[in-house]
Amino acid sequence: MTRPGSPELALGQFERFYREHFVFAWRALRRLGIPERDLNDAAQDVFLIVHRKLPEFDFERPITTWIYAICLRVASDRRRSAVQRHERLDENAETRERAEQALTADADGQQLSERRALLEAALDAMSLEQRAVFTLFELEGRTGEEVAAILGVPAPTVHSRLRLAREIFRRSIERHRTRERFELRRTGGQR
Amino acid sequence: MNHLKPWLDETSDADEFERSILRAGLGVDPTQSTQEQIWSSLVSALPVAPLVGLAAASPAIGAKSAAVGVGKAGTVLLAVAKGFVVGLAVYGATAGMSELAHRPSSSSVPTVAVPRVTHPGRATATGAERSTANLAPVIEDARAKTPTTLQSTTSTPTRQPLKREPELPSVASFADPEQPSRQTSLLDAETHALRRAHDELRSGMLADARATLEASQRRFAAPELLQEREALMIELLYRSGRMTEAAQRAQVFLSRFPDSPHAQQVRLFAGR
Numbered sequence A: 001m002t003r004p005g006s007p008e009l010a011l012g013q014f015e016r017f018y019r020e021h022f023v024f025a026w027r028a029l030r031r032l033g034i035p036e037r038d039l040n041d042a043a044q045d046v047f048l049i050v051h052r053k054l055p056e057f058d059f060e061r062p063i064t065t066w067i068y069a070i071c072l073r074v075a076s077d078r079r080r081s082a083v084q085r086h087e088r089l090d091e092n093a094e095t096r097e098r099a100e101q102a103l104t105a106d107a108d109g110q111q112l113s114e115r116r117a118l119l120e121a122a123l124d125a126m127s128l129e130q131r132a133v134f135t136l137f138e139l140e141g142r143t144g145e146e147v148a149a150i151l152g153v154p155a156p157t158v159h160s161r162l163r164l165a166r167e168i169f170r171r172s173i174e175r176h177r178t179r180e181r182f183e184l185r186r187t188g189g190q191r
Numbered sequence B: 001m002n003h004l005k006p007w008l009d010e011t012s013d014a015d016e017f018e019r020s021i022l023r024a025g026l027g028v029d030p031t032q033s034t035q036e037q038i039w040s041s042l043v044s045a046l047p048v049a050p051l052v053g054l055a056a057a058s059p060a061i062g063a064k065s066a067a068v069g070v071g072k073a074g075t076v077l078l079a080v081a082k083g084f085v086v087g088l089a090v091y092g093a094t095a096g097m098s099e100l101a102h103r104p105s106s107s108s109v110p111t112v113a114v115p116r117v118t119h120p121g122r123a124t125a126t127g128a129e130r131s132t133a134n135l136a137p138v139i140e141d142a143r144a145k146t147p148t149t150l151q152s153t154t155s156t157p158t159r160q161p162l163k164r165e166p167e168l169p170s171v172a173s174f175a176d177p178e179q180p181s182r183q184t185s186l187l188d189a190e191t192h193a194l195r196r197a198h199d200e201l202r203s204g205m206l207a208d209a210r211a212t213l214e215a216s217q218r219r220f221a222a223p224e225l226l227q228e229r230e231a232l233m234i235e236l237l238y239r240s241g242r243m244t245e246a247a248q249r250a251q252v253f254l255s256r257f258p259d260s261p262h263a264q265q266v267r268l269f270a271g272r
Helices: A011-031 A036-056 A063-084 A093-104 A107-124 A128-139 A144-151 A155-187 B016-023 B032-045 B059-070 B074-101 B127-134 B136-144 B179-202 B206-219 B226-239 B243-256 B263-270
Strands: none
Touching (some): A011 A036, A011 A063, A011 B032, A063 A144, A107 A155, A128 A144, A128 A155, A155 B016, B206 B226, B243 B263
16 A cells, blocks of 8 residues: 555545455454444445545554554444444344345255354354454454554453453353253254 | 464364354455445545535636626626526535545444445435535525426437436527526526536436536537536546546646646546
8 A cells, every 4th residue: 555645535546545455344344243234334434434534644553453443433333323223233134034044055054154143142242342352363363463453452451352252252152052952952852 | 472372273272163163254255246336335425525616716607707797787697696506506415425424434323324335225315415405495496496398308218328318408498588597597507417417426327427417518518617517527437437538537627727626626536
């Protein structure tokens, strides 16, 4: 990314920037729990902010940290709005649609859908900060130092958030396993 | 942190089931078409330099104002003044885009009016609609003074957007023995055409916008709002993906009208 030369951001420069960082931002939003139905809108929000702020951006700072911070802010706003509307982010038409698709899909597809739903449930149980650390570390494959740099927090904070996030994840998976065992016992292994 | 192994690592302390749950969350990248779709919507929603007040600074209009100042034609003054006001309306939506970009976020402002990528079953106004709403009284005023007789040159039953001849107000329909009134009507008609082209452009109806601008070019051989039309045409070319052409035309515009109030915006399209 070449630094924009003037306070005015030319569209061509912005387009190059967009193409360079779109996947990173989109994936970050997805991992931060934006439902698929809202992902495009959220990505648009992020890049509108980027467009507005980019001419003032200090290019000595890591760009991914800045973009991720914007994604976090957008995700946080949307999460808060969803709470105000008494809406759970995972309870949407798209999730239901996916569940219905899973019913008709083959066994592998169904299993993948179930596991994704489990993952989403576990991630939804985390705070946004914990979720950010967990997904960057466990799913994006970033190192602890990289996560700290992206989030702009000290490494011990990352460590602490990751530990708590893992506990939440494990509790969520354990609840699922308990339910499975109970269901197996109830149906006599007929599932 | 170095001692922590990611759970997807086979040698970590996660069990196989936990790893399988995590693996299910991989591979969530967007498709290329998603990226293009969002870019397209983004360009429509991007702020561009406000062109409000352009008519006042427009050389053509300025010259006209001077002439009017020394002449007796008070109605021409009215016409020019109206041109200014309606010029605001034509480009008001562009100014609206700036507001839009300075909103905190769509979620914190429930009545967001950004053109969106996909909204099945969701009603939101476009930036142009919102801007139009803000400027409604001005527009309505202009419309109220515009004769309602429209000349339609479209007769084909099936719509051919690229060949469509837009229904612009007929100049003939404004024919009036009084020259100042005729000038007023001409300006009304021209403004109406540009307003329509602007709305079509903001709504993503690029073929329609092009047809409207071309029709305007044919109908108004000596336009009052030449710079405005050129600025819209340049933007249209850019949004249609004809970047080189847009850049070339923008260069011509900037060399011809270096002090134009639209120069700042036009530079955005020439800046590749």
